[in-house]
Each structure stands twice: as C-alpha cells, then as structure tokens.
Amino acid sequence: MADRHETDPVISVRSLRMSYGDSVVLDGVSFDAHHGEVLALLGPNGAGKSTTIEILEGFRHRSDGEVHVLGLDPAKADETWRARLGIVQQSWRDHGRWGVRQLLTHLGAYYEPFSTTHRPRPMDVDELLETVGLTEHARQKAGSLSGGQRRRLDVAIGIVGRPDLLFLDEPTTGFDPQARRDFHDVVHRLADLEGTTILLTTHDLDEAEKLADRILILAGGRIVADGSAAELSREVEGQTEVRWSRGGEHFVHAATDATRFVRELFEQHGSDIGDLEVRRSTLEDSYMTLVKRFESDPAAERQPLEVVR
Amino acid sequence: MSTSSLRPSGAVLHATRLGVRRGGIEMMHSLTNRADQIWIVVMNGIFVGVLVLQRSSDLGSTGYSLAVATLPGLIGMNVVMGGWMGTAQMLAVEREDGTLLRAKSTPHGMLAYLVARVTLAVLNTALGLVIFLVAGLFLLPGLTDVPLTGWLMLLAVFLLGMLATMPWGAVVGASVKSAGAGFGLTFLPMIVLIAISGIFYPITGMPDWLHPVAQVFPVYWLGAGMRDALLPEAAAAAELGGQFHTLTTFGVLGAYAALGLLVAPRVLRAMARKESGSAVESRKAKAMQGWS
The missing domain is CATH 3.40.50.300 (P-loop containing nucleotide triphosphate hydrolases)
Structure with missing residues (x-):
C-alpha cells in the first residue's frame, strides 16, 4: 500500500x-x-x-x-x-x-x-x-x-x-x-x-x-x-472524580485510585449507594495540569514526559 | 523513488500548460463577473468618449484631429495599465488572500501561478487593444490605411511593452505590505504619468522641464511607439523634436524589460520563500483591523 x-x-x-x-x-x-x-x-x-x-x-x-x-x-x-x-x-x-x-x-x-x-x-x-x-x-x-x-x-x-x-x-x-x-x-x-x-x-x-x-x-x-x-491522563496522576448518593444526599470525591475507593465505598455502605458515576480525568484535565506544571517551573520539564507504549 | 516514472522536465511542461489554462479560466471568470463587466464597459466607455470629443480638436498644426493621436496613446497606456498596474494589484491581493500560499503548497504551483499571471495580463491587455482598435475603425478615418509594417510595429511595441512593464508590476506586488498599498502605489503614479506623458494631449504642450521626467518612464515611450506605428509621417510634427524616435523607443522599453527580467525573479523568489500560513494569517489580521 x-x-x-x-x-x-x-x-x-x-x-x-x-x-x-x-x-x-x-x-x-x-x-x-x-x-x-x-x-x-x-x-x-x-x-x-x-x-x-x-x-x-x-x-x-x-x-x-x-x-x-x-x-x-x-x-x-x-x-x-x-x-x-x-x-x-x-x-x-x-x-x-x-x-x-x-x-x-x-x-x-x-x-x-x-x-x-x-x-x-x-x-x-x-x-x-x-x-x-x-x-x-x-x-x-x-x-x-x-x-x-x-x-x-x-x-x-x-x-x-x-x-x-x-x-x-x-x-x-x-x-x-x-x-x-x-x-x-x-x-x-x-x-x-x-x-x-x-x-x-x-x-x-x-x-x-x-x-x-x-x-x-x-x-x-x-x-x-x-x-x-x-x-497522558494516567501519567499526570489525574484524580478520578467519583459521585454517588446515599440517603438522598449527593457526594463528590476526587480519588487517586478510583477502583479501590469504590470497592471500599460498597464494602462500607452496600446497597445504600445510588447514582454512582466515575469520571476519569479527561485530556483537558491532563492538558491543564501539564501546561500549568510547565508554566510554574519551566526548568523542571527539561525531560519531557515520555510514555512507553 | 517510486515516483521516478516522471521526468522533471515533463512535470515542468505540465505545470506551464496548467498555468496557461489557469489564466484562461481566470479570464472567463472576469468576463462573466458583473463587477468586472461594469468596470470594463465604464472605463473603456470613458476612453472612447474622449476619442469622440477629440475628433473636432486639432493635433497641433499637422492637419489631423487630436483623436488620431490619442487612439495610439490609449493603446500604449493600456499596456502599462495591464502590465504594470494589473500585475502589481493582482499579486498584492493574492498574497493577502492566500492564493499564493496555495500555489506554493502545490507541486510546481508557483511556476503555474506566474504563467497564469502573464497569461491573464496579456489577455486583459489584448482585450483593451481590440476594444480601442474597433472603436478607432468606426471613429477615425485613416486607420484602415495603416500599412502592414505599422501593424507589425504595433505588435512589437505591444509585446515589448508587456515585457517592460509586467516584471516591474511583479516587483511592486511582491514588495507591498497589503492589497490596499498595492493599489495606492500603482494607481496614483499611473494617473500622474499619464497626465505628463502626452497620452491625451501632445507632450509638446507641456512645460519643457517635464519632458525629460516623462521620458524616464515607459508610459511615454509606449504612447510614442504606438503613435509611431499607427500615424502617418506628417503627424510626427506634434512629437518632441518633430519626429518619431523609433530606435530610442525600442531601446528604452528593451532596457526596462531586460532590467525587469533580471530583478523580478529575485524579488519573486524572496517573496515566495517568505510565504507561509502565519504570514497570510498576520496579513489577514491586519486587513481585518483595517475594516473595523
């Protein structure tokens, strides 16, 4: 071709x-x-x-x-x-x-x-x-x-x-x-x-x-x-946003390890949990973090973030 | 290379043909465009109107009407307008709107673009030539008496005139910062040169000190060359020194052509090198500012 x-x-x-x-x-x-x-x-x-x-x-x-x-x-x-x-x-x-x-x-x-x-x-x-x-x-x-x-x-x-x-x-x-x-x-x-x-x-x-x-x-x-x-989103340790409701109240939490957080949430409250939403950080979040990180300390980014595939 | 099937010269020839086709297509666009049609009719209408009015005025003491001398003058002026002014303005506009960058992004596009500019300028100028000649046949007796040598000289002055003016139009068009500047820098000098070069009135009627000024520029020589080609010997009495200056005409126009063909490619190459997306963007931003 x-x-x-x-x-x-x-x-x-x-x-x-x-x-x-x-x-x-x-x-x-x-x-x-x-x-x-x-x-x-x-x-x-x-x-x-x-x-x-x-x-x-x-x-x-x-x-x-x-x-x-x-x-x-x-x-x-x-x-x-x-x-x-x-x-x-x-x-x-x-x-x-x-x-x-x-x-x-x-x-x-x-x-x-x-x-x-x-x-x-x-x-x-x-x-x-x-x-x-x-x-x-x-x-x-x-x-x-x-x-x-x-x-x-x-x-x-x-x-x-x-x-x-x-x-x-x-x-x-x-x-x-x-x-x-x-x-x-x-x-x-x-x-x-x-x-x-x-x-x-x-x-x-x-x-x-x-x-x-x-x-x-x-x-x-x-x-x-x-x-x-x-x-990129993994690399910038993007915090994953977890939303849920319990007893008519709504909660938001920014978790580093969302899987673990949700498991613990269910272990603790079981079927009381409703409206669960897990939102991984988007490219926009990664982008903002990376550009901000660079702007606050340009010298620190001498080595670009290389992701091994 | 997998693309080695082509010979470079073949691709160049191909692009040259595309350039001619492009010029032809652009000419058709112009002829079918309402604004262009109005411009062509109004401009040429004014010039033909001048011929009609001048039929009753005398050309000095030559016994000819003023219109007889103005017709070739118009034909000469038209060459400068098409070759110099037209080329400069088109180039300035098309640098601004991105046409040139498009050409640069296409294989051999720049070559085709330049061929198209020449083609269109020649076609446009030839259109003016035909309009003036047809008007002349109806308005002026004597045009049918012009010998073959006269017509051949007209053709020679026309072609040499295009060569003498187009490269300098390209130099101006490649150098100006905006399309507006391209218009201002060519239109005003053009008006002044036409006024002092004896196009509508014999230059012998102008103050003496203006004669050498006019003689520096091709407008005068194109007018003189066309009069030389179309007018009988007796009409030379209204020329400077009472005679036609055939050799000097070809000498001056030839010098303009030679120098122009030497300078223009360099200027065009430098311009083309600088052309890029961000260059077009910044000109666009400036032009937008100018509008608001």
Whole structure:
C-alpha cells in the first residue's frame, strides 16, 4: 500500500531549534510520526505549533536540529516531495470566483505527473466531493460557500493529491457538530484506508482525544508530553472524580485510585449507594495540569514526559 | 523513488500548460463577473468618449484631429495599465488572500501561478487593444490605411511593452505590505504619468522641464511607439523634436524589460520563500483591523 520503507518514520524531528534574534521559539523539539499515524499537536498560543508545522512543510528554515519528512530534509526537498504532502491551511477567501468542482479539478491536475500504481493521483473529484459532503455544491462558487462548507473545500484541496502525509491546521474551526463528526470520519478513513499520516493542530481537546493516536503537547518551545490520551491522563496522576448518593444526599470525591475507593465505598455502605458515576480525568484535565506544571517551573520539564507504549 | 516514472522536465511542461489554462479560466471568470463587466464597459466607455470629443480638436498644426493621436496613446497606456498596474494589484491581493500560499503548497504551483499571471495580463491587455482598435475603425478615418509594417510595429511595441512593464508590476506586488498599498502605489503614479506623458494631449504642450521626467518612464515611450506605428509621417510634427524616435523607443522599453527580467525573479523568489500560513494569517489580521 505505502511506497517503500513502511517502518521508517514519516516524520523524524531531533533537537529542533528555532529562534528569531534573541527570542527562542523552539528549544530542542524531538518526536517521530509513523506510517498511518494520527498525531495531534497541542499547546497554548505562541508555544510554537505553527512554527513547527511550517518547518515540516518546508515553508520556514530552522535554526538548528535535524528534520526528516518523508525521508528528506524539507529545507532541501523538491517538487516530487511536495506532491506527496497535503496541506489544509487556515484559509480566508482565496479562489472565490472558482467553482468548487472547477477548482478541485484544476488543483488535482498538478498531481497527475506524480501518480504511481500504489497511489493514483489525483483523487477522483466526484468521489472527493462525496467524501467531504460537497456534492450538492459542486457548481457553486467558492466565494459563496458558508464558513463550514468552505472549510470542507479546504480539506478537499488538501487531500486531492492523495497525500502520504497531511497537515491540518485547526481543521474544524467553524464546523457544526454534524460537520465535525463527518470530518472525523474523513480523517479516520484517510489514516486507516489510505495509510495517510496526519499531523493536526487544534484547540479542541475533545477532538484531539477522538482523532489522535498520539498527542504531543508543546509548551514554551518544548514537547512536555508525548503519548495517547489515556497514557497522558494516567501519567499526570489525574484524580478520578467519583459521585454517588446515599440517603438522598449527593457526594463528590476526587480519588487517586478510583477502583479501590469504590470497592471500599460498597464494602462500607452496600446497597445504600445510588447514582454512582466515575469520571476519569479527561485530556483537558491532563492538558491543564501539564501546561500549568510547565508554566510554574519551566526548568523542571527539561525531560519531557515520555510514555512507553 | 517510486515516483521516478516522471521526468522533471515533463512535470515542468505540465505545470506551464496548467498555468496557461489557469489564466484562461481566470479570464472567463472576469468576463462573466458583473463587477468586472461594469468596470470594463465604464472605463473603456470613458476612453472612447474622449476619442469622440477629440475628433473636432486639432493635433497641433499637422492637419489631423487630436483623436488620431490619442487612439495610439490609449493603446500604449493600456499596456502599462495591464502590465504594470494589473500585475502589481493582482499579486498584492493574492498574497493577502492566500492564493499564493496555495500555489506554493502545490507541486510546481508557483511556476503555474506566474504563467497564469502573464497569461491573464496579456489577455486583459489584448482585450483593451481590440476594444480601442474597433472603436478607432468606426471613429477615425485613416486607420484602415495603416500599412502592414505599422501593424507589425504595433505588435512589437505591444509585446515589448508587456515585457517592460509586467516584471516591474511583479516587483511592486511582491514588495507591498497589503492589497490596499498595492493599489495606492500603482494607481496614483499611473494617473500622474499619464497626465505628463502626452497620452491625451501632445507632450509638446507641456512645460519643457517635464519632458525629460516623462521620458524616464515607459508610459511615454509606449504612447510614442504606438503613435509611431499607427500615424502617418506628417503627424510626427506634434512629437518632441518633430519626429518619431523609433530606435530610442525600442531601446528604452528593451532596457526596462531586460532590467525587469533580471530583478523580478529575485524579488519573486524572496517573496515566495517568505510565504507561509502565519504570514497570510498576520496579513489577514491586519486587513481585518483595517475594516473595523
């Protein structure tokens, strides 16, 4: 399905540094992304997410460190490399006069010379329109689409070349819940069926938890966490919230070991317990803890939290 | 590589063809867009109106009407508007709205984008040329008497004029901070240059000290070159020095073209290098601020 070395990382970043004059934006970032993996890059504004992605896209030159994307250094890569990349950027209003189908057909044509037997390029435009749910709007002008529809078009443009690696910059901004659900299906399909490796940034932690196999948290120019959502929540010793009622009264308790706490609760009160709810700390809780921990003592996070899988 | 089936030159040729197609599609968008249609009709209507009014004025003591000299002047001016002003504004707008970043994200997209810019500029300018010539055939006697050599010279000045103006339009479009600045920096100088370059009135009627100023810029030479191509020898009496300056015309326009083709690729490359998602974002934020 994939080209060659499926075992080689699709993205490999080592000790990546980026500074503008005296201000250091990235201070030794290292991570890998593997074939078919969905990675979410999280972090507060100004943490260096966009800078990282732009370096990987080959749009920005790093100050120091080693970066390999699809086997090549993005700073020296050519158009053949470019053809294997898909980019969904934060759009505004480009190509407003173009029809939806017209634009996808035109932009798809650039990928024709880069078609292979394993990855026929570009994607079939009708199929693509169906995938992103724009079939009914195929003849409409891009400038007359609603915000959510326009975003779907952006996604379609990003994948029209059937990329091996896809960058998604805050893809679901302005989506309604249905559109968001549809979009998540598209991402899963790309990763599972096409073997596309996906790196996305988002501020929606719920989305990151649903989509990503692995989550990277970037704070102060460093990776402060790297692991699945479940692993991160375990790692920050998130306190699990237990709620129950007894004798008409409602109780809440934050337990470190929820299983043990609930067992003891039942041993003590037996069938008096009602309305039991156990809520493990969410990615949002882990995120807040990790970012706060970093902000209160940046030096303490010299060693990023590495989760062994 | 698994993608080694293609020859690089094949991909480049493919992208060049896509660029031409892109320019053609954009031309169709413009011709079917109501605002553009109104702009084309109103602008050209004004110019044709000027021709109608000038038919009763004299071109100095040459015995020709003023309109006879204004028609080629308009054709020359139109080249500068399409080549320089149009290119600068389009580039500035499309850097701001993310079209250029889209091109950069596509394999050989930048090449196709530039080919499309050239294609559209030539098509747009050629449209103006046709409109003025058709108006001229109806309004001015004598246009049908222009010899073949005159038409060939018109074509040569047209093409050299595009080469002399487009690269400089690209330089301005690549250098300005916003689409608004792109408009201001080209439109106002354009008005001034048209006013001092003898497009609507013989430059001999202007103060002497303005002549060398006008002669520095291609607007004057494009007007003079087109008059040289279309007007009979006797009309040269209204030119500076009482004659056409064919060699100087080609010399000045050629120099602009050569220097422009030397400078523009460097400026464009530097601009393209800097283009990124965050660059587009920050321009967007600035433009939004300007609106509120």
